[in-house]
Amino acid sequence: MQEIRVGQLDAGEVSFDATLDGPTLTLPERLTDDISGGAYVLDRQNSLESEKHPHDDTVGLSNTTIQRILSSMVIIVPCKNEAPETVEGVLSGIPNSCVVILVSNSARTPVDRYEQEIQMLQRVCHRTQRRRAFAIHQKDEGVAAALDAAGMVGLTDPADGKIYNGKGEGMLLGVALAAAVCPDMQYVGFIDADNQVPGAVHEYCRIYAAGFALVPTSREHAMVRLRWASKPKVRDNQLCFDGEGRSSIFVNAWLNRLVKTLSRRADNKETHRADSKETNLIVTGNAGEHAMSMELALKLRMAGGYAVEPFHFIDLFQRQGVFANQADKDSNYEASTHYEDNNGMSTNTKPLYQRRDRAPPIAPLITSSAHRSLEKPVCILQIRTLNPHFHRPSDAQHIRGMLESGLGAIYH
Secondary structure: OOOEEEEEEEOOOOOEEOOOOEEEEEOOOOOOOEEHHHOEEOOOOOOOOOOOOOOOOEEEOOHHHHHHHHOOEEEEEEEOOOOHHHHHHHHHHOOOOOEEEEEEOOOOOOOOHHHHHHHHHHHHHHHOOOOEEEEEEOOOHHHHHHHHHOOOHHHEEOOOOEEOOOHHHHHHHHHHHHHHHOOOOOEEEEOOOOEOOHHHHHHHHHHHHHHHHOOOOOOOEEEEEEEOOOEEEEEOOEEEEEOOOOOHHHHHHHHHHHHHHHHHHHHOOOOOHHHHOOOOOOOOOOOOOEEEEHHHHOOOOEEOHHHHHHHHHHHHHHHOOOOHHHHHHOOOHHHHHOOOOOOOOOOOOOEEOOOHHHOOOOOOOOOOOOOOOOOOOEEEEEEEOOOOOOEOOOOHHHHHHHHHHHHHHHHO
């Protein structure tokens, strides 16, 4: 049974220190909860120190360190019918040393928007000769056939032989492509294509690198999830800097309720310390901007659609045995938590297994099976950015879909 560590960091009052020539991360006081028995530990990471910085609560990272990690990172950009100038800004904001993979599900008719995106990517690469980039369309029949032949049968719709629509499906396609064409890359990150501030995109990538620099990936799996400084919205002709998105505020709350419940059950006490205050440890349940070590990305299950980000937490809890104690106590656990079709991604809450023959369709949690355990502890760093997050406004239907998918991933 392995440990999961979750920490909250700030990008710091000084974004790029002239002396350190790299980002400075400020470590604020953060919540610490634990689930007894070693199954789940939310650790207070206040031991990080830097010989180059006089303050105990900060760590300085040199630009050399940041660039070394960026040069080993693939950035995947899922895209669907975004404005061309917005996509070009996102691609331009990604550091030149990163490999870029554009995963498009944009319309091909009456205007071939995917072809426009390819031309745009070529222009961005032409401006920087060192840029390595790839583009792939989610509905490419050849790609679907190749993935199906490789055993990822749940990714394709048998009705048309193409990969299902959905953000999670596109992200998994990007990871598969990265593993195939960039086997030397150690990290993979995700940036949404609707970001309207190229400078923020650049900051996100550097924060990914800073987070990985703090985690010894040889001993731990690493995931970096971004908590935006704010998500500005226009209300009554005024720009309001909201702290959370309309969907995130609910998804985060229910993920934290889950953590609180697991903590109480593990101690087998009615009055656990988490009952005295609301747990607010998870603040990135819907974080579209996140990154992880490639080793973890190849092992992590992904839910379809917009459930993909909150399901990361659920899958890690399952993989590391957090639910094991409850399974022993609850005779209905197996029936209530197993998915009807683990190999399918036709709905937003079903996880995908890489091979049908490696995961029984009625057993998403097999703590005794070697391929189920991640075998190493997991460190999740939630880092708050300096830049606000400006993106294309979403309508009520889109928000409702995100909310249903995120809460569905937690409930099921």
